Amino acid sequence: MSATSIVSLPDQSTATMPKRHYINNEHGLLSWLLTADHKRIAILYLISITFFFFIGGAFAGLIRLELLTPQSDLVAADTYNKFFTMHGIVMIFLFLVPSVPATLGNFLIPIMLGAKDLAFPKINLLSWYLYMIGGTLTLAALVLGGVDTGWTFTTPLSTHYLNTHVVTAATAIFVAGFSSIFTGLNFIVTIHRMRAPGMTWFRMPLFVWSHYAASLLMVLGTPVLAIAIVLVALERLIGIGVFDPTKGGDPLLFQHLFWFYSHPAVYIMILPGMGVISEVISTFSRKRVFGYSAVAFSSVAIALFGFFVWEHHMFIMGVSNYSALVFSLLTMLVAVPSAIKVFNWAFTLQKGSITFETPMLYAFAFIGLFTIGGLTGVFLGALGMDIHLTETYFIVAHFHYVMVGGMLMAFLAGIHFWWPKMTGRMYPESLSKLSAVTSFIGFNLTFMPQFILGYLGMPRRYASYPAEFQVLNVLSTAGATVLGVGFMLPLLYLGWSLKYGAIAGANPWQATGLEWQIQSPPLTENFIETPIMDHEAYDYEWLENKTKHEVTTVG
């Protein structure tokens, strides 16, 4: 392990907190609640999604606790069903979808492009309010007695057979969906229209490219989810019969509509994370990302192909064999750009000058876990294999490897990486390394046994299960405990660092992005004068020449 610590990096020891920045620019709660500053909105989002992450996490804990024994003894089956539904809805719609884009994306995209703000600052604030309404409605559904549809809202179960707060939860998702449409729209317009002089498409950081791809998915996919959800509500409230076979409806139609959004949604959840990884790997190996354009195009390829694979969630549902064939083929194709990215990241390390700060540890964890997640996706894309694996714990393990092992690790990599920029202070390095390692170990212990359980045939969403599955479930619960500790730690030490962390300075990692060339925390207007982008992204020689001449701190 490297002995190079951040303290020895150039401007660290002499760094002082700038006098004026976006946090102390205005004071009072209202100055936050009515702000149109993308950075403040990012902070609002960060606080809210962290809150919901721990709500979702609490339900995960309860689920794992129940599954410690084969019987459904901790809670009744009904309650268990509400637990996993709440866990899924909160984690997917209120944490993973907004996680990186609404926090880091919001904060960084304008700065990375050399802009003062997003194209529509007020819509950005509106998006946060919609998110909060969605979140509040979700909590309302919970407090009023819960929902037990599962996050997938399968009809006709959700429309005709449950008497829980389905419409409330559906409304929550509908509203939260619009917050993500607005975020996507804002990003697309900003990336098209607000780039600084010289910032051509192929000089943009890959973080921006991957957000561009994810935004396309948000804008084009989310409305379909909204429609599906509205139809569920209408069918439930006035029995319109779109999905109900006894009224001539088609029960499979809901599956098509739902997955037409929810497959692209998995890429909404991973693409921004991939962007984080590109930045982190480049910075800590001090090298331009290998195959910049391959990585950029693979993001777009994932977004495009991502729209044409939804039926792989329905292979056993009596779809025609030939359409299954087409969707399986396309699923295999969509896995290729992911493989391309992994190899490009690996080769970015080659001939680099690598250090292993916390964000880099999370990035390594991401690559390993995402590789497992992606390759097990190939199991599920292979038609004959999917028959045995679908609807079992294998699926659960697969998507946790990509969403937790992938996206959550990327989120944590990004939070640690840009923490100095957002707050002006460093987090404690050794404690954060400990948490990265703890999470990695806990994660594998939690979800590796679930692959085995899945192949043994254990169905997902079971409150009770045959006794022979207990050993593996106990292992998984033990792992979840370790994982929980790994996730609690950052909350504590990041909170601590707000007051006691070392002053970061403008560019503690000696990274090349425009965001690192301004003070930390940034000014409300980001730049004093519009920057001119006269070099490629990840140009470390440019940075070296620049730092020889000046140290940029303003205020």
Added chain:
Amino acid sequence: MGISPVLWQFLTKWMHGSALFPAEASTISPWVDALYFSLLLMTIFGLVVVGVLLTVFAIRYRREKSPVATQIEGSTLLEATWTIIPLAVFLLMFVWGALLYFRIYNPPTNAMNIYVVGKQWMWKAEHPGGQHEINALHVPTGQPVQLTMISQDVFHSFSIPAFRVKREVIPGRYTTVWFNATTPGTYHLFCTQYCGTQHSGMIGEITVLTPEDYKKWLHESTSGMSLAQNGERLFASMGCNQCHSGNAAARGPNLAGVYGSKLTLNDGSKVLVNDAYLRDAILNPSQHVTAGFSPIMPTYQGQISEDGLIDLVEYIKGLQTNYRVQQTLVTASSDEAAPPTPAAGTTTEMVKP
């Protein structure tokens, strides 16, 4: 498979002993397992490649060893390599998986049919001979068995891990799955599609018997009437025979021998008459009018249970002549059930619960 048979057998033997691997109890299981092991191999290979790259680069190019990075733009050759090789491997898995899928979902023509009705929260199996089972299914070894399944309420899914087969059970439409059991024993039956409160209680037992034991079991568990006999009774009591009597002057088409034929509808389209078609024609007659007839048949939507529909379908399937239909027409006025069948079924008793 590309794996030597000896190694393969050793591997599966060892895996089966380890409790980390489900029993192989159908002809399809070894095929699924072979693909599974190949995919595992692919995963391990991919992980090793990525892991070695990361580790070697991380050690070789750490800051102490490599204080200054050498910038590299990229390499078209390398990009092509890691595009083409994964693509080739994934395509191989696609073809393999597709072949397996067609095998699992296309039943052989000599399969014996059993009906399954799913509802919150139980499975009901109906054998052609009239044997009913709840949350249980008895099948013989060495005989392809096809399940024709339907749900009475929400989506369910019929899964037998030891056979490596599974299929969604959907309201309003038949789905099928087939298997050929190889090893006598009892195996798990799970509902794998979340279906409400007692989802995890919607489980059962598959009992695989030798053909002799299966015969014995069939005999002991008979309910007296076959599905077709129940269907015949329904056909008369619901008045189907009034129009579908096969008489020249009848207002409905003749149903004898219609199963398996290609029918021309009055909009000119041609359809294959199978289970799904028959069920649908009873429930939504106006959408399936045989050419030359007027759309006068009433809908039976909501008036007949899925079990009743299965009885009717099974009856029409086996209907070869209209002789008995016309017989029942004569007796129907006296409001009596169908006359007893002399030969069919396993017993002549008429006790229908």
